[in-house]
Amino acid sequence: MPRAEREARMLDAAGTAFARHGFHGASMDDIAEASGISKPMLYNYFGSKEGLYSEYVSRSGRALVAAMRDAAPPDASAEERLTAGISTFLDYVDEHRTGWQVLYHEVAAQGGPFAAEVAALRSRVVDMVARAVGKDESSEAFAHALVGAGESLANWWLLHPDVPRAELAGLLLRLAGFVEEPRPRP
Amino acid sequence: MPRAEREARMLDAAGTAFARHGFHGASMDDIAEASGISKPMLYNYFGSKEGLYSEYVSRSGRALVAAMRDAAPPDASAEERLTAGISTFLDYVDEHRTGWQVLYHEVAAQGGPFAAEVAALRSRVVDMVARAVGKDESSEAFAHALVGAGESLANWWLLHPDVPRAELAGLLLRLAGFVEEPRPRP
Amino acid sequence: MPRAEREARMLDAAGTAFARHGFHGASMDDIAEASGISKPMLYNYFGSKEGLYSEYVSRSGRALVAAMRDAAPPDASAEERLTAGISTFLDYVDEHRTGWQVLYHEVAAQGGPFAAEVAALRSRVVDMVARAVGKDESSEAFAHALVGAGESLANWWLLHPDVPRAELAGLLLRLAGFVEEPRPRP
Amino acid sequence: MPRAEREARMLDAAGTAFARHGFHGASMDDIAEASGISKPMLYNYFGSKEGLYSEYVSRSGRALVAAMRDAAPPDASAEERLTAGISTFLDYVDEHRTGWQVLYHEVAAQGGPFAAEVAALRSRVVDMVARAVGKDESSEAFAHALVGAGESLANWWLLHPDVPRAELAGLLLRLAGFVEEPRPRP
DNA sequence: GATGAATGAGGATTCATTCAT
């Protein structure tokens, strides 16, 4: 079996276990068994449980950020870039459910040993959003709010899969201020 | 030492440990030592590690929801209620940092044995928000997005304590659609 | 509450717990709760768990041996004494089921810390039997066998309470050699 | 070290500990240390303390019953079969002292979670004896008495090893009714 | 005298990690 495939299988099994039970709850025994590869190989490839987790989180996060960054051509308008980013984000969540769960969990675990890396990745997303929505002084806070809204909405969507993706994207765009008509003051 | 104080100390130490290491990562030994009370007492008061965690989460969550519900008089307008709720939420996060961390962490752990209770509490917040922002069909999704925005913003604020609370509240209100002037289309 | 009654209640609860769960399996907490008397009292009266157990075993054993010794007048014949002893023994087992269970359990635990006392009590029973069945050289072994037969039969009887007591007594007497007609060689 | 030998060592140490302290009193720590094998191996091989105990009891019991069943050729007479069974039983007790102690102890612990299996094994012995001594209505009780006599005698013999085995066997046979001359009525 | 409340010590069990083959 080629090295790359072995690695992929291990990471796959690890992701499933981490998503289901969390870092502490998942056991190396289970991961080894689920991947069909012996425990010493896990250690040979990833050094430790932390190494394995870190690698999984890191890959998932990089994949998400890269996809969002490449979602729109560099010369696109702010609105186009935001639209493409939102769409790509929702695609990612839909297609990499376990990866997303682990990532989001780590976002929430603010102080842990892996939080730094995830925080850095999330910062890049926030920056993208901030650049797209404008440059005034409060845009960083605003971007944080928008990213949180997107995360929450994505999680809600996983429980309500019938809601069409476009509706969610529209909602987020409206939140971001890209609206035909403002919500009238009640 | 009166029974209530002992209990408070244990819950305090437990909260800190859970916030820092998560449920699995925190050990009853450490909690006992940090609270200055012996392990058997933890079991006498809370029955098990799960019981202790559950009690901590439960209290924190109830306190938050109750505070938000009572934030505005019943005859207040939607905007007033939302404003008061946001303000109360930010107060809570500011004053009960560890409680908030544990709660938010549990929001992210979507499948665990305690998630149900936290999910129920969060639902009540979402409902409050949904009622405040209107009744159209997409308001549930919209409310989820707003709540996520608030959570994310609160976490960001904890890292940037100099930002005045009013600014955050204004931002969230604007997101909710209560704005003097819509963001102009760029 | 008079001291004697308190003691009796504690011993009663202890006997039940010991019979049901064994020495190690029974907990002082349970015994205290079952007797309706607080744990410190148990320690005040019996010093330790071992003390409590020992006292219970000791009383039960002494009661059994005393009853058997006094079962027949001193001038009775061997057969009469044996008959009376067997009958008394069966009475005891029937009426003090828990005491008997604990005693027999201790007989079987040959090496434990309480075995010595129980062994001494049992020796006295064996001696009585030995004196009753005769004085030839093998009578000690023979008496041991008879006592074991009685114990086993008593336990069997507890599971088959419909068998009349007289039948068991007859069987044991026949085993002891006091028979009208010997079992014919098949 | 081959797997079988490791297992044997663990069972050996377990037997000693269980015979000396009983199920509850024996600790897995002690068993592991006595066997020179680490605790996790005990769990790997036997699953739990109960599993270990159960396996030890089960093996000991099966060995005893099998030996007794195969002690005589199938076409032997009742007396021959009984003689052979008694002899085999005494051999077993002599050669597997700890196994016997644990088994006998479990016979006395009438209600525990392992009692059922031991009771079933003992029943088979009782049945063998019942078949050997005849078929009248009281033979079950009689067989129970005889088996108890054998057990008690065996225990006595362990404390008096100088008594020749044949003497004990003769005594038991005589009790069973296979005698040249009945004990004369005193 | 009597008890609610407290704890030190230890028990069963699991897990990340590492060799010997």
Place this chain on the structure above:
DNA sequence: CATGAATGAATCCTCATTCAT
């Protein structure tokens, strides 16, 4: 390389025992 087999170090939990009131 690859793995079956092994373990040191925790972890959760319980229990006999003792104070302070």
